[in-house]
C-alpha cells in the first residue's frame with residue numbers, strides 16, 4: 001500500500017461514504033461476499049462507529065448492497081494508518097476515489113485486539129454493544145488472527161483461547177447461531193464450543209448480532225479432514241482388508257458423531273420446544289422441494305434426465321403419517337462443521353445454509369433434515385477423491401462401500417440416543433437426501449462443475465436403491 005488516509009484529515013462519515021463508493025469494485029473479490037452471482041447496483045453506508053480514533057484508526061462499517069431486487073447488509077472493519085502500514089493481504093486494500101487507500105482490517109491483529117477487550121469490558125460505543133455471557137471466563141490482552149479455513153464469515157482466533165466470528169452478511173435481530181448456542185449452553189450441552197460473548201449493533205433501528213465469541217478448541221480435529229483421511233487409507237489399501245481391520249476406519253467415529261447429533265437435537269427440542277407439522281405444512285414442504293427440482297432441472301440437463309424418477313420420491317412425503325415433529329435444527333450440518341475433541345464430537349456453526357434467507361433459516365424443521373445432510377456429507381467425503389479421475393468401477397464401488405459403512409454407523413449412533421432409527425422414516429429421509437443432493441447439483445453447477453458428478457452419482461444411487 002503506497003498511500004493512505006490521514007485519519008485527522010477526513011470526517012469519519014465522509015470516510016464511510018467514500019469506502020462504500022469503492023466497494024462495488026472491491027466486494028466481488030472477497031471470499032465471504034455472497035452476491036457474486038449478480039452485478040452490484042450500489043453500496044451505501046448504513047452506519048459507522050469509530051472503534052479506535054486517531055492513528056491508527058479503526059472504523060466499524062455496515063453497508064447495504066443493492067443488486068436488482070436483492071438488498072443485503074454486510075459489515076466491514078476499516079483500518080487506516082498514517083505510517084507503518086500493516087502487513088495485510090493485498091486483497092484487503094481498498095482504493096478510494098481521491099487516490100488514498102484504506103484497508104479491511106480484520107487481518108490487522110494490532111487493531112482487532114480491542115474487540116476482545118471491549119467484550120470483556122462490556123463496552124458500549126455509539127450504537128455498538130459488546131457483551132460477555134454471564135459467568136464467561138475471558139483472557140484479555142490477546143491478538144486476534146484470522147483463521148484461513150473461513151467460509152461465509154470471518155473468524156479471529158485470540159491466542160488459542162477464544163474465537164470471534166464476525167458475521168459478514170447481517171440478518172435481523174439475534175443471529176440464530178448465537179440463539180442456539182446460548183440455548184444449548186444453558187442446558188449444559190457438551191456438544192458445542194461454549195459461547196462467551198457477543199457484539200451487536202443497532203442497524204435501521206434494530207439490534208443485530210454482528211459477532212459471537214466462543215471458546216477455541218486448539219487441539220480439535222476437523223471432521224472433514226478425519227473422514228477424508230480415512231477414505232484415503234481405505235482406498236490405498238490394495239490388500240483389500242475389510243474396513244474394520246484398517247487403522248483408519250472411521251465407523252466408530254461416525255457412530256459417536258451420530259450420538260452427538262441426536263443429543264444436540266434432543267437438547268434443542270428441550271430448550272426451544274417442538275411443533276407438530278400437519279398435512280398442510282407437509283404439502284408446503286413437498287411443494288418447495290418439487291419447485292427446487294424444477295428450477296435446478298431447468299438449468300442442469302444431467303439432473304433433468306432424472307427428474308421424472310425423483311419427483312415421485314418427493315411426492316411420497318405428502319403421504320407420511322402426520323403430524324411430523326419439527327424443531328430448531330442445525331440447518332447446514334456436514335463433516336466440515338463438526339470437531340472431534342478428546343471429549344467427543346462438537347457441532348459448530350448453527351447459522352443454517354448460507355444461501356437461505358433469514359426466515360428459511362429460522363423455520364423449524366424435521367431433525368431428519370440434519371441427518372440427511374450429514375449422510376450426504378459421507379458421500380462427499382468418499383467421492384471427493386474420484387473428482388476429475390477417469391471412471392473406474394472398482395474404485396467407485398470401494399468409495400461407495402466406505403460411504404455406506406459410515407452412513408450406517410452414523411444412523412446406528414443416532415438411533416441409539418434418539419430411541420428411533422432415522423432409517424425407520426425411510427420415505428422422508430430418502431426425500432430429504434434427494435432434496436439436499438438437488439441443492440448440491442445447483443451449487444456445483446454454479447461453482448465447481450467438475451464436482452457435479454458427486455451429487456449426480458448419489459442421486460442415481462438413491463433412486464436405484466429403492467425403498
Ligand SMILES: Nc1ncnc2c1ncn2[C@@H]1O[C@H](COP(=O)(O)OP(=O)(O)O)[C@@H](O)[C@H]1O
Nearest residue numbers: 150151152153163193214215216217336348349
Ligand atoms: N471453537 C472452535 N474451536 C476450534 N476451531 C473452530 C472453532 N469454531 C470454529 N472453528 C474453525 O473455524 C471454522 C469456521 O467456523 P464456522 O463457525 O463454521 O464459521 P463459518 O460461518 O465462517 O463457516 C470451522 O470450520 C473450524 O475449522
Ligand SMILES: [Mg+2]
Nearest residue numbers: 151336337349
Ligand atoms: Mg461453517
